[in-house]
Amino acid sequence: MLVELVLVAVLALLFYYQFVRPLNHFARMGVKQTNTALPIFGDRWGVELRLEKSYFDLIKRVYFSCDRDDRYVGLYNFTNPILFIRDPQLIKELFIKHFDSFNHRIPHIDPDSDPLWAANLTQIKGERWKEMRQSLSGSFTSSKMKFIFELLNKSCSQFAEHYASANGPTEVDMNDVSAMLTTDSIATSAYGIEVNSFKDPDNVFFMMSKNILNLTTFRSQIKVLLTTICPFLLRIFKVGLFDKIVTDHISKIIEDTITMREKTGFVRPDMINVLLETRKVAKTNTAEDNTMETGYATAKESTALDKQKVKKRPLTNFEIASQAFVFFFAGQSSNTTSITFTFYELAVNPDIQERLRADIKETHKKNGNKATYESVLGIKYLDMVVSESLRKWSPIVNFDRVCTKSFTIEPVRPGEKPIHMKPGDCIGAVPSCIQRDPKYFPNPDVFDPERFSEENIHKIVPYTFIPFGLGPRNCIGSRYALLQTKLAIYHILLNCKIVPTSRTPIPMKTGFNWFLLHPENGLYLALEPLKE
Numbered sequence: 404m405l406v407e408l409v410l411v412a413v414l415a416l417l418f419y420y421q422f423v424r425p426l427n428h429f430a431r432m433g434v435k436q437t438n439t440a441l442p443i444f445g446d447r448w449g450v451e452l453r454l455e456k457s458y459f460d461l462i463k464r465v466y467f468s469c470d471r472d473d474r475y476v477g478l479y480n481f482t483n484p485i486l487f488i489r490d491p492q493l494i495k496e497l498f499i500k501h502f503d504s505f506n507h508r509i510p511h512i513d514p515d516s517d518p519l520w521a522a523n524l525t526q527i528k529g530e531r532w533k534e535m536r537q538s539l540s541g542s543f544t545s546s547k548m549k550f551i552f553e554l555l556n557k558s559c560s561q562f563a564e565h566y567a568s569a570n571g572p573t574e575v576d577m578n579d580v581s582a583m584l585t586t587d588s589i590a591t592s593a594y595g596i597e598v599n600s601f602k603d604p605d606n607v608f609f610m611m612s613k614n615i616l617n618l619t620t621f622r623s624q625i626k627v628l629l630t631t632i633c634p635f636l637l638r639i640f641k642v643g644l645f646d647k648i649v650t651d652h653i654s655k656i657i658e659d660t661i662t663m664r665e666k667t668g669f670v671r672p673d674m675i676n677v678l679l680e681t682r683k684v685a686k687t688n689t690a691e692d693n694t695m696e697t698g699y700a701t702a703k704e705s706t707a708l709d710k711q712k713v714k715k716r717p718l719t720n721f722e723i724a725s726q727a728f729v730f731f732f733a734g735q736s737s738n739t740t741s742i743t744f745t746f747y748e749l750a751v752n753p754d755i756q757e758r759l760r761a762d763i764k765e766t767h768k769k770n771g772n773k774a775t776y777e778s779v780l781g782i783k784y785l786d787m788v789v790s791e792s793l794r795k796w797s798p799i800v801n802f803d804r805v806c807t808k809s810f811t812i813e814p815v816r817p818g819e820k821p822i823h824m825k826p827g828d829c830i831g832a833v834p835s836c837i838q839r840d841p842k843y844f845p846n847p848d849v850f851d852p853e854r855f856s857e858e859n860i861h862k863i864v865p866y867t868f869i870p871f872g873l874g875p876r877n878c879i880g881s882r883y884a885l886l887q888t889k890l891a892i893y894h895i896l897l898n899c900k901i902v903p904t905s906r907t908p909i910p911m912k913t914g915f916n917w918f919l920l921h922p923e924n925g926l927y928l929a930l931e932p933l934k935e
């Protein structure tokens with residue numbers, strides 16, 4: 404009996420220290436927290452049990468439960484406490500100025516369990532990340548985007564032609580259709596494979612993308628939960644986030660392509676070529692790039708790593724495969740969201756759609772009925788619409804950093820105490836909320852591209868518009884993303900009208916997803932061929 408009692412007491416203590424005590428982390432620091440967090444699930448219990456519609460709804464609730472000028476608020480992602488920063492100046496301090504104290508991201512899987520995933524830029528840390536980022540920085544410049552422009556242009560025009568050639572309006576789940584488009588684009592521009600998912604929706608590449616990107620299944624959710632609360636279990640059983648058969652297949656595609664290109668000298672204007680070129684120029688500095696920029700939202704490369712004299716180094720085949728994999732994962736899913744929500748706003752705001760179509764048509768005509776890198780990016784109103792869509796519907800709900808060197812956030816407002824952050828503590832920024840905060844964006848729920856007009860753009864408070872993150876670890880693919888989204892809109896508006904149907908959710912409802920904004924139960928719209 405005594406043995407059993409001791410065992411129960413030990414288990415209870417373990418449970419307390421592992422799952423209950425962490426939920427007082429912020430209260431102990433004097434930071435506002437929700438006080439509704441539960442053991443194991445933290446603040447996520449409503450989302451995991453599907454009582455709260457989406458992770459976005461949870462984050463919104465926590466962010467907006469604060470007083471207007473609160474600079475931060477605590478949230479428990481399962482048992483992991485994350486200090487969400489609400490104040491733009493403090494965001495700048497932590498994510499840019501003191502990047503050396505906050506330069507890692509919360510890892511999503513143990514490196515030994517999923518090597519392909521673990522070697523990618525989003526997951527690696529320290530010197531390894533610095534070298535990789537420095538080596539890749541030249542791969543996403545505007546001149547490299549101009550180099551791959553024709554591939555993206557082709558997949559977007561093939562997408563528009565598919566619906567323009569129909570006999571009448573086609574009702575589509577915009578999220579599915581955008582996923583097909585972005586898959587085709589990534590396949591051709593990053594993997595060197597040409598597919599047309601509109602004509603052949605069963606192609607292997609699209610099937611693989613569905614498998615990888617569906618992280619909302621029960622199985623994936625359990626893995627995400629275990630990663631946070633007991634990563635050692637995944638390590639022991641070598642469980643990766645993605646199905647091994649799929650990641651092995653992707654590695655093989657890339658490695659075979661690299662071998663073939665190196666053997667035959669075959670050159671194609673795509674990302675593999677850009678990554679292979681990176682090897683040759685690994686020792687040189689990134690040349691100045693005067694090619695036209697992709698838009699206002701572009702996340703510029705920080706010069707911090709140049710100042711630290713971080714060396715570029717040639718990437719191995721495996722590292723190239725890992726980056727190509729994350730371009731697929733990070734790029735395909737967030738681009739899909741960006742295109743889906745922009746099309747939604749164009750459908751429910753027909754006056755904006757008409758004005759944009761007129762500008763696109765005029766440019767197309769002036770440019771000899773063809774789209775070029777400069778002609779598409781030169782359309783000012785297109786940039787305003789895309790920026791406003793990224794503001795209202797930030798595809799990435801939040802992003803984070805892990806403290807790597809002790810740092811104290813000094814109090815500046817009445818009632819604040821010093822917050823001592825130690826290595827391993829996490830901070831986050833919430834583009835999905837700060838970009839909808841009425842303190843910075845009046846009438847935040849109104850879709851108003853004029854916020855980004857020449858007359859108004861200066862009113863945007865620095866570090867409140869951060870759809871692609873900020874600082875040295877910002878989104879490396881922002882130029883690719885902007886180009887792809889703009890080309891998708893360009894070709895569809897030239898050929899079709901986007902109209903709501905009886906199934907279009909008005910107002911929009913967001914649904915369950917791991918880290919991305921996602922429409923609940925699909926987003927139905929009709930693509931109606933233009934008459935002329």
Ligand code: HEM
Binds near residue numbers: 525526737874879884
């Ligand atoms: C609309 C589409 C996209 C959005 C909204 C988006 C947004 C973001 C955000 C918010 C981050 C985190 C930044 C930070 O922590 O400061 C990020 C990181 C990243 N994104 Fe994107 N992204 C998009 C498309 C892409 C594309 C197309 C690619 C690649 C082709 C890409 C590759 C990456 C990578 C590799 C990182 C990690 C960078 C690092 O840790 O150094 N993203 N993205």
